[in-house]
Amino acid sequence: MKNETVRAARIDDADRRGGWDPDVDARLAALESPVRDVLGPALEELSDAERITIVPDAHYPFHPSSGMVTDPAVVGAIVARLEDRTDAEIAVAGATDDRIDFDRAAEYLGYPDLLERFDATLVDLADEPRTGGLSGVEDEPVALSVPTRLAEDAVVVVPSLRPTADGPVAGAMRTLAALVDCDAGADRAPVAVTRSVEPTLAVLDATVAYGGDPIAADALFAGSAPAVDAVATSLLGRSLEADPVLSATRRTDDPVTVDGAGVDVDRLRGRISDGALPPSDDPHPAVTTAYRLYAAVAGDAVPPQLEGGR
Amino acid sequence: MTPPLLNRWTDSSTLSLGILGVGNIGMVHLKSAAAMPSVEVVAAADAVPGNRERAERAGVSRTYDDYTTLLSAEDVDAAVVALPPFLHADAVERAAEAGVDVFVEKPLARSTEEADRLLETAREGDIAVGVDHTLRYQPDMQGVKAAYDEGSVGHVPYASITRLNDGPLGRPPAEDAPASWPLDADAAGGGSLLELGVHCFDVLEWLFGDLEVRDASMGRSLETDVEDAATVLMAAPETGTTITLHCGSYQWEQLPEVNTRLRLEGVTGTISNDDYLPGNFYADAAKSALSNVASRFTSDEPDVFGPTFYLQAHYDALADFCDAIREGERPPVDGEAGRRTLALAERAYELAAAEAGETDGEANETDAGADDRGTPEVTR
Numbered sequence: 001m002k003n004e005t006v007r008a009a010r011i012d013d014a015d016r017r018g019g020w021d022p023d024v025d026a027r028l029a030a031l032e033s034p035v036r037d038v039l040g041p042a043l044e045e046l047s048d049a050e051r052i053t054i055v056p057d058a059h060y061p062f063h064p065s066s067g068m069v070t071d072p073a074v075v076g077a078i079v080a081r082l083e084d085r086t087d088a089e090i091a092v093a094g095a096t097d098d099r100i101d102f103d104r105a106a107e108y109l110g111y112p113d114l115l116e117r118f119d120a121t122l123v124d125l126a127d128e129p130r131t132g133g134l135s136g137v138e139d140e141p142v143a144l145s146v147p148t149r150l151a152e153d154a155v156v157v158v159p160s161l162r163p164t165a166d167g168p169v170a171g172a173m174r175t176l177a178a179l180v181d182c183d184a185g186a187d188r189a190p191v192a193v194t195r196s197v198e199p200t201l202a203v204l205d206a207t208v209a210y211g212g213d214p215i216a217a218d219a220l221f222a223g224s225a226p227a228v229d230a231v232a233t234s235l236l237g238r239s240l241e242a243d244p245v246l247s248a249t250r251r252t253d254d255p256v257t258v259d260g261a262g263v264d265v266d267r268l269r270g271r272i273s274d275g276a277l278p279p280s281d282d283p284h285p286a287v288t289t290a291y292r293l294y295a296a297v298a299g300d301a302v303p304p305q306l307e308g309g310r
Numbered sequence: 311m312t313p314p315l316l317n318r319w320t321d322s323s324t325l326s327l328g329i330l331g332v333g334n335i336g337m338v339h340l341k342s343a344a345a346m347p348s349v350e351v352v353a354a355a356d357a358v359p360g361n362r363e364r365a366e367r368a369g370v371s372r373t374y375d376d377y378t379t380l381l382s383a384e385d386v387d388a389a390v391v392a393l394p395p396f397l398h399a400d401a402v403e404r405a406a407e408a409g410v411d412v413f414v415e416k417p418l419a420r421s422t423e424e425a426d427r428l429l430e431t432a433r434e435g436d437i438a439v440g441v442d443h444t445l446r447y448q449p450d451m452q453g454v455k456a457a458y459d460e461g462s463v464g465h466v467p468y469a470s471i472t473r474l475n476d477g478p479l480g481r482p483p484a485e486d487a488p489a490s491w492p493l494d495a496d497a498a499g500g501g502s503l504l505e506l507g508v509h510c511f512d513v514l515e516w517l518f519g520d521l522e523v524r525d526a527s528m529g530r531s532l533e534t535d536v537e538d539a540a541t542v543l544m545a546a547p548e549t550g551t552t553i554t555l556h557c558g559s560y561q562w563e564q565l566p567e568v569n570t571r572l573r574l575e576g577v578t579g580t581i582s583n584d585d586y587l588p589g590n591f592y593a594d595a596a597k598s599a600l601s602n603v604a605s606r607f608t609s610d611e612p613d614v615f616g617p618t619f620y621l622q623a624h625y626d627a628l629a630d631f632c633d634a635i636r637e638g639e640r641p642p643v644d645g646e647a648g649r650r651t652l653a654l655a656e657r658a659y660e661l662a663a664a665e666a667g668e669t670d671g672e673a674n675e676t677d678a679g680a681d682d683r684g685t686p687e688v689t690r
Contacts, residue, residue, distance in 0.1 A: 022531075059484060060479075060482075060484035061479055061532055062479070062481075062482060062484075063531055063532060063560065066482075066562075068482050098487065099484050099485070099486065099487055100484070100487055100488065104490075107533055108479075108493075108532045108533055108534055109532065109533070110532070110533045113533065165482075165483040277482045277483050278481055278482055278483075278562065278564060279564075280483060280485065281480070281485070281565075299345075300345070300613075300614060301341040301342065301344065301345040301614050301625075302341065303338065303341070303618055303621050304334055304337035304338060304341070304364070307364070
C-alpha cells in the first residue's frame with residue numbers, strides 16, 4: 001500500500017499572457033517553488049545517490065506548448081533543485097530511435113543551452129553500455145537489455161501529460177520503457193522495465209496537457225511511477241482498470257491520494273479533454289483503395305500520398 | 311490496380327522527360343507528367359532505393375541512383391529538378407551540358423548569387439528554366455485574381471497573405487525520421503521564407519506587380535538552424551498596396567485542410583481566397599471524381615488530380631512548362647521569376663537581421679528594390 005500518495009503543486013505565473021510563456025527563464029522562475037514542493041520528501045531518497053539520471057519525454061521535437069513533450073524548463077527546474085540539495089552527478093537522458101537522433105531532438109528542444117546553466121550532461125542512452133537482465137510479468141520471465149546508467153543510477157522520470165498513439169497515457173512507465181530493449185509487447189514491456197529499473201521518482205509535467213487539444217493545466221504531480229501514471233490516466237479521462245500496465249503495477253485498487261494545496265484535481269479533470277492524438281498522416285486503407293479504383297476507372301493519377309504504401 | 315499511365319503517346323511530338331529526384335514532390339511531378347498527353351517519362355533518378363522502386367511501380371522503365379548518370383545516359387527533352395535546393399545549381403549545370411531544358415522545384419536556388427550562376431549556366435547552354443511556383447495555379451488564387459482584375463472591390467490599399475504548415479517535423483504521432491536538409495541553413499538556404507514565402511512572393515507579384523520589402527522579422531519556435539516563421543511588410547508601388555506576408559512551418563497541418571489565406575482589402579469590400587475554395591473538400595472531390603469518370607465515356611481527357619486542387623496546381627504548372635518547351639516559348643514562370651522571389655527573401659532576411667542587430671547596419675533602409683544585386687551578405 002506504499003507510495004499511493006502523489007504530491008501536487010500549482011504553477012503560478014502571474015505575468016504570463018496566454019497559455020504559454022516563451023521565455024524559458026520566466027518559466028524556470030515560475031517552476032522553482034512548485035518543483036521544490038513536489039520533490040519534497042523524495043529528496044531524502046535521492047540525497048545519497050552518486051548519480052541521478054533524469055528521463056524526460058523528449059521523444060520528438062514537438063513544441064512543448066503542445067503538451068506532446070516535457071517542457072525542458074521543468075527538467076531544468078528539477079536539475080536546479082537536485083544540484084542544490086544533492087552532490088550527485090546529474091544527467092538528462094533519452095535515446096536515439098528509428099524516428100530521430102536524440103541529440104537532434106534535444107537540440108531542437110533547447111536542452112544543450114538549458115543544461116549549460118547547470119553541471120548536468122545530456123546523454124544518448126543508445127550510445128551507452130547495456131546490462132542484460134530478467135524481469136517478471138504475471139509470473140513469466142521477461143528478458144531486458146537496460147542501459148547500465150538506468151540500471152545503476154537513481155532515476156527520475158518526467159513524463160508529459162498526453163496520450164500515446166495507441167490510446168493509453170504516455171506516462172512515466174511507457175516513457176521509461178521506450179529507452180529499454182524489451183520485446184514483451186506494449187502491455188507488458190513497461191511493467192517489466194519499471195520493475196527492473198525501479199525509478200526513484202516520477203514527476204508528471206502537467207504544465208500543458210494534451211487531450212486532443214493542448215491546455216495550460218499549470219500543475220506538477222510527483223510520486224511513484226504507477227501512482228503518477230494513475231493520476232495522469234484519470235486526468236485524461238481514461239479508465240485505470242482498462243490500462244494493463246496500471247493493473248499490473250499498482251499495489252492497491254484504492255484511489256490515489258493527491259496531496260497539494262492549490263491543485264483542484266476534479267476541476268482539472270473537467271478542463272482536460274479525453275481525446276486522442278491527431279490521426280496518422282496515412283489515409284485509411286479504404287480511402288486509398290477507393291481512390292485507386294476511381295483512378296483506374298477515370299484514368300486519373302493516384303497522388304503519392306494515396307498509394308497506400310505501395 | 312491502376313494501370314501505368316505512361317507511354318500513352320508515342321508519336322514524334324512527344325516530349326520526353328527525366329525526373330531528377332522522386333521523393334514526395336518528385337513523385338507528384340512524375341505522376342503528373344505520366345498523365346499528360348504527348349509527354350513521356352522515360353527515366354527517373356533518386357539516391358534512395360525505395361523512391362526508385364516507387365517510380366518503377368508508377369511505370370518508369372529506367373531508374374538511376376545518380377541524376378548525373380541519367381542526364382548523360384538518356385536522351386531527354388527536359389528534366390524536372392525535384393532535388394534538395396543544394397543540388398539545384400549542379401543539376402541545372404549538368405542539364406545545360408546535355409542541352410536539356412529544366413523545370414526546377416522552388417526555391418530556384420539557395421541565394422540570388424547561386425541563382426545568377428545557375429541562370430548564366432542555363433543561358434550558356436541555351437536551355438530554358440521554369441520554376442514550380444504553384445500558388446498562382448490554384449483555383450482559389452485564380453478566383454482572387456479574376457475578381458481583383460475586374461475591379462470588384464475598387465482600389466486595394468491593403469492585402470495580406472498567410473501560409474502555414476508543419477514543415478519537416480510534422481505533427482504527432484511521430485512516425486518517420488524527418489529529413490535533415492530542410493532544417494540545415496547551408497543545404498536549404500533558409501527556412502520557412504524559402505520553403506513557403508517564395509510561393510507567396512510569386513503570387514503577390516503576379517497580382518500586384520513589382521514588390522518592395524520594407525521590413526521583416528524572423529522567428530524560431532524551436533532551436534533550429536533556420537527560421538520557422540517569417541513576417542514581411544511590403545509595398546506594391548504600381549497598385550498603391552501595402553502588403554503583409556506571414557509564413558511559417560510551426561503549425562500542425564491536417565490535410566486536406568491547407569492553411570493558405572489571401573485577403574485583399576478593397577474600398578468596397580474584401581476579396582478572400584476562402585470564397586473560391588470548395589465549401590466541402592470531400593463533396594467537391596467526389597463531384598470532380600464523378601466528372602472524371604463520366605469523361606471516360608465521352609472520350610474527354612480526365613481532369614488530372616481533379617479531386618485534390620493543390621496537386622492539380624502542380625499538374626497545371628508542369629503542363630504549362632511542357633507546352634512552352636514544345637512550342638519553343640519561354641516558360642510562363644521562368645528562372646527570372648524564381649530569382650526575383652529569392653531577391654525579395656534575401657532583402658527580408660537583411661532587414662530582419664539589421665533589426666535584430668546581427669549586422670553592422672549595412673542594410674540600406676531607404677529603398678532597396680527587390681532586384682538589388684548589390685545588397686550585402688547577411689548573417690542569419
